Amino acid sequence: MDDLDSIHGAYKVINTNLSALSIPQGISNENRLEYYKMLKEYEEINSHAYFCLAFAQCEDLIKKRFRQLVGTCRTTTRGADQGAWDYVGGNKIDILFMVKFLLPGHDKIYATVRELYRDRNHIVHEAKLTLPIDLPRVIKDIKDIAKLIDDTLSTPEAAL
């Protein structure tokens, strides 16, 4: 998940510089308020853009790890189980369903990924910048989810 660190770094550079901008000299009080609003809006747009990039990393990891899981299970199971994994591997699966396979029993994490997925779709498909985003926490959560998936897959029973 090195790319998540780069995404966070790029976001921080832009965000730090936006929030450190000083007020232009000679600006009227009315324009000063507008200026602050504009900077705030730019910060929000910045966080939305990087949120979509961060979620793309999360989605990519989930798909890769899911393919690994299916590949392992298709070769390590027999009979009906193997048939089921063959069926899963040969068809299109929703990313959220993949999370259920990868992190069984982690209901709260599933709910978080679902919310992030919904929010990302809302931004990307409906061009809506509705809610502010706390990007560092989102990136931290995605990194933690990635680690949890890797830890879960590395335990022998996870592949069965």
Place this chain on the structure above:
Amino acid sequence: MAHIRDTDDDDLEYHPPTREEVFAQLEDWRQRLHKLYADIISWLPDGEGYETKIRDYMTDEGPMRHVGVPPQPVPELVVRRHGEQVAVFTPEACWIIGVLGRVMVFGNQHRPHKLVEVDFPTSETGWHLYRSDWPSPSLQDPSSLLRPLDPRLLSGVRFDREQLYGLVGGNHG
């Protein structure tokens, strides 16, 4: 090729909260803020010249405007020391992606610090502080781009008595 999907995920549309849900969320937000402020007030030492005041701050968030709810009061905490204002805790958002809520902490610094309320299985639940004066990469200092990011910029630190002292001045450790 079949498309295997979970019936739990039939509805992935974003539904903005209804008017009733907006008021319920604001009430919940007020309670969480009062709990945070009660902790802060209890952490301030006696006899060090601290005074606190909770006043109304008129919040105006997107989901409120969406259902025609005008700005509503939520509590804001002012901390003074020896009569001088040292910190103002201003609620910023309770509808925010990634955290339960965010409070800005205005002091004497150029940029506010932020407090975020976290509820995620891999993190300690509760309020986390992100100070605006932690080293952060900036175009004004190109050498800062070469340094690894301070891990606190990602995870913050658990907000406790010691962190509060760092915000309001004094050395009470």
